[in-house]
Amino acid sequence: MKILVVEDDKTVGQYVKRGLDEAGYRADLVGDGDEGLRLASDGHYELLVLDLRLPKISGIDVLRTLRDRGHGIPVLVLTAQDAVDFKVQALRMGADDYVTKPFAFEELLARVEAIGRRPKAIAPPVLRVADLTLDTGSREVRRGGKPIELTPKEYAVLEYLMRHQGRVMSRTLITEYAWDYHFDPGTNIVDVVITRLRKKIDHAPEPRLIHTVRGVGYVVKA
Amino acid sequence: METIRGRLTAWYSTALALTLAAFSVALYLARRSASFQDLDQRIRSEAALSAGILAESYRARGVLVRPDTAGRPQLIQDVAALLEVVPDFLIITAHDGSLLFASSDARALTFQQVEQLREAVHAPRGARPSGTLRIEPAGPTIHFALHAVPDAGPQLGAILAGANVQTAELGPQQLLSVLLLVLPVGLVAALVVGSWIARRALEPIGQIITEVHEISDGRSLHRRLAEPMVKDELGRLAETLNQMMTRLERSFGALRRFTADASHELKTPLTVLRAGVERAITTRGVPQDALAPLEETLQEINRMTELVDALLTLARADEGTVPLHKEPVDLRAIVAEAQETGELLAEEAGVHMEVATPPDAVVVPVDRSRIRQLLLNLLTNAVKYTPRGGSVRVQLGQSDGRVKLSVADTGVGIAPGDLPHIFDRFWRADSARTRTGERSGAGLGLAICKWIAEAHGGQIDVASRPGRGTTFTVTLPRGS
Numbered sequence: 248m249k250i251l252v253v254e255d256d257k258t259v260g261q262y263v264k265r266g267l268d269e270a271g272y273r274a275d276l277v278g279d280g281d282e283g284l285r286l287a288s289d290g291h292y293e294l295l296v297l298d299l300r301l302p303k304i305s306g307i308d309v310l311r312t313l314r315d316r317g318h319g320i321p322v323l324v325l326t327a328q329d330a331v332d333f334k335v336q337a338l339r340m341g342a343d344d345y346v347t348k349p350f351a352f353e354e355l356l357a358r359v360e361a362i363g364r365r366p367k368a369i370a371p372p373v374l375r376v377a378d379l380t381l382d383t384g385s386r387e388v389r390r391g392g393k394p395i396e397l398t399p400k401e402y403a404v405l406e407y408l409m410r411h412q413g414r415v416m417s418r419t420l421i422t423e424y425a426w427d428y429h430f431d432p433g434t435n436i437v438d439v440v441i442t443r444l445r446k447k448i449d450h451a452p453e454p455r456l457i458h459t460v461r462g463v464g465y466v467v468k469a
Numbered sequence: 470m471e472t473i474r475g476r477l478t479a480w481y482s483t484a485l486a487l488t489l490a491a492f493s494v495a496l497y498l499a500r501r502s503a504s505f506q507d508l509d510q511r512i513r514s515e516a517a518l519s520a521g522i523l524a525e526s527y528r529a530r531g532v533l534v535r536p537d538t539a540g541r542p543q544l545i546q547d548v549a550a551l552l553e554v555v556p557d558f559l560i561i562t563a564h565d566g567s568l569l570f571a572s573s574d575a576r577a578l579t580f581q582q583v584e585q586l587r588e589a590v591h592a593p594r595g596a597r598p599s600g601t602l603r604i605e606p607a608g609p610t611i612h613f614a615l616h617a618v619p620d621a622g623p624q625l626g627a628i629l630a631g632a633n634v635q636t637a638e639l640g641p642q643q644l645l646s647v648l649l650l651v652l653p654v655g656l657v658a659a660l661v662v663g664s665w666i667a668r669r670a671l672e673p674i675g676q677i678i679t680e681v682h683e684i685s686d687g688r689s690l691h692r693r694l695a696e697p698m699v700k701d702e703l704g705r706l707a708e709t710l711n712q713m714m715t716r717l718e719r720s721f722g723a724l725r726r727f728t729a730d731a732s733h734e735l736k737t738p739l740t741v742l743r744a745g746v747e748r749a750i751t752t753r754g755v756p757q758d759a760l761a762p763l764e765e766t767l768q769e770i771n772r773m774t775e776l777v778d779a780l781l782t783l784a785r786a787d788e789g790t791v792p793l794h795k796e797p798v799d800l801r802a803i804v805a806e807a808q809e810t811g812e813l814l815a816e817e818a819g820v821h822m823e824v825a826t827p828p829d830a831v832v833v834p835v836d837r838s839r840i841r842q843l844l845l846n847l848l849t850n851a852v853k854y855t856p857r858g859g860s861v862r863v864q865l866g867q868s869d870g871r872v873k874l875s876v877a878d879t880g881v882g883i884a885p886g887d888l889p890h891i892f893d894r895f896w897r898a899d900s901a902r903t904r905t906g907e908r909s910g911a912g913l914g915l916a917i918c919k920w921i922a923e924a925h926g927g928q929i930d931v932a933s934r935p936g937r938g939t940t941f942t943v944t945l946p947r948g949s
Binding site (some may be wrong): 255257258262266300327335348349350351352380398399400411414415416418419420423426435436438439442460461462463464 | 697732733735736737739740741742743744745747748750751753755757761762763764767768771774792794809810813814816817
């Protein structure tokens with residue numbers, strides 16, 4: 248899928264482009280609204296990632312012009328504004344979704360997947376690590392075939408770790424994922440969730456699946 | 470009086486009443502003075518007329534006095550008949566002071582009273598030519614005038630003409646009663662008319678107040694008052710207000726641009742930072758030594774983002790332009806949602822947590838994410854300031870059409886001197902409050918809590934005793 252990224256800040260733009268490329272999309276980057284509008288109107292792109300503050304023509308105007316011309320290309324808006332009305336304005340103008348800066352790339356990717364007309368290829372419905380399974384559809388978790396009851400936060404943390412099995416996930420990234428808004432508890436609340444998860448999942452003599460990476464976070468691996 | 474209109478009417482009426490009263494008194498005094506002058510004039514002419522009659526009669530007859538049957542000298546009958554036409558009191562004395570004639574009014578007096586008049590005429594000390602005399606006992610007060618009769622023969626003494634002062638008082642008194650009748654009527658009329666005029670004059674001000682109120686709600690600052698063509702006081706007032714609103718609009722616009730610029734200028738570098746750190750942290754094969762500082766950096770970036778968000782939220786809240794997206798929400802759901810997070814926080818801190826919600830739904834129109842933020846802020850604070858072994862209790866209830874959400878802890882409490890400041894921005898209690906090793910926030914959490922409660926038409930209150938605990942209570946109206 249071809250994606251057009253319109254972002255005037257080069258570093259952010261490059262980061263988004265590279266991330267999308269790595270995720271299997273083909274992304275192009277332009278730096279101003281004028282060119283963004285011209286390219287988006289061509290019809291070569293299937294999705295537009297649009298910063299709202301752009302030189303020449305603002306993102307809102309690009310969006311408005313596209314929609315006025317009857318162009319239905321899905322648009323994901325990048326905004327620095329946290330105000331709800333700003334997001335509402337963007338959605339009213341015909342944006343499909345928005346991401347507030349600074350964003351976790353994971354969040355951007357999830358939203359691109361959600362509004363792009365493509366089924367989720369990255370996330371298999373059932374995640375598996377050794378004899379631990381997690382069904383993302385039914386939210387059922389089993390270890391060695393035995394069902395395990397998890398609270399919503401325990402489930403979210405485990406799902407995140409299992410999605411990225413074998414990779415060290417930092418506490419901050421885990422917190423961001425499990426608490427879907429900016430939430431700074433001031434303490435390592437993730438540690439508590441992990442302790443609870445271990446009690447439910449990692450019983451001896453079975454091999455431990457959740458490993459601590461001191462000072463950083465956790466990793467799930469067999 | 471509450472209104473300018475009332476005060477104007479009151480002042481105006483008082484001034485009018487005083488003017489009318491002064492005018493009435495002056496009018497009465499002038500009328501009375503004129504009336505007494507008339508009276509004096511009258512008695513002087515009466516005395517002169519009587520002297521004229523006596524002189525004429527003496528010239529014609531040569532004799533005016535004859536002794537009566539008792540041998541007392543009397544004015545002869547024909548002359549006396551002539552003098553009867555003179556009204557009021559008329560006394561004529563003989564050369565030796567004896568009474569020669571008394572008019573019919575004078576004859577109505579008692580003997581003692583007549584004697585008093587006679588003595589007044591014949592006072593050996595050289596009588597006053599005119600004056601006021603109170604006839605004793607219990608007689609009328611009169612003005613009198615004396616007149617000599619040199620051309621009426623040697624037997625005649627002098628003439629006294631007098632008139633009852635009551636005849637002079639009558640006119641002024643009538644005037645006074647008319648004035649007393651007219652005055653209140655005039656005053657009431659003045660009150661009504663004055664009040665009407667004041668209302669007419671102040672009506673445009675009321676209109677200006679209404680318009681300014683509508684404009685200053687924060688979203689209609691582009692509107693202006695209609696300026697009348699005439700540059701009277703009201704025209705200038707409207708003009709001044711419009712100038713003020715132009716300046717307000719300009720500064721609000723500047724603030725709006727500033728918050729938008731600040732959002733962008735602060736968050737774009739944060740995005741860049743975050744992108745780099747996140748990328749590094751999620752790259753496979755990064756050594757563990759390198760991961761820890763990256764994780765710390767990421768944490769700091771998040772704190773910074775939180776701070777920027779909080780600052781911008783408060784800046785926009787000051788401007789009055791943060792909209793709330795209210796929808797009917799069962800607050801029990803928000804409490805239940807926050808409960809797990811609260812329990813996790815409490816478990817980490819070794820604190821016991823309990824939640825009490827009513828069995829029935831507590832549906833209130835609120836901005837779900839804001840109320841969740843409010844509750845989590847309070848919960849985080851409560852856990853943070855409660856020592857190990859303490860407890861935190863969240864309670865939801867309703868009474869009198871209001872919903873109360875409280876978070877109570879058995880923590881270190883807040884010093885009474887600090888209580889008034891805890892909702893201030895960037896305010897922090899003595900660092901002794903926090904458990905050691907924990908970083909405190911930027912001091913904006915409670916300021917935001919206060920704003921959220923107030924933006925919902927509610928309030929946030931705090932009760933605390935040092936060493937015993939703190940209770941924050943958020944009160945929200947049921948139908949805001």
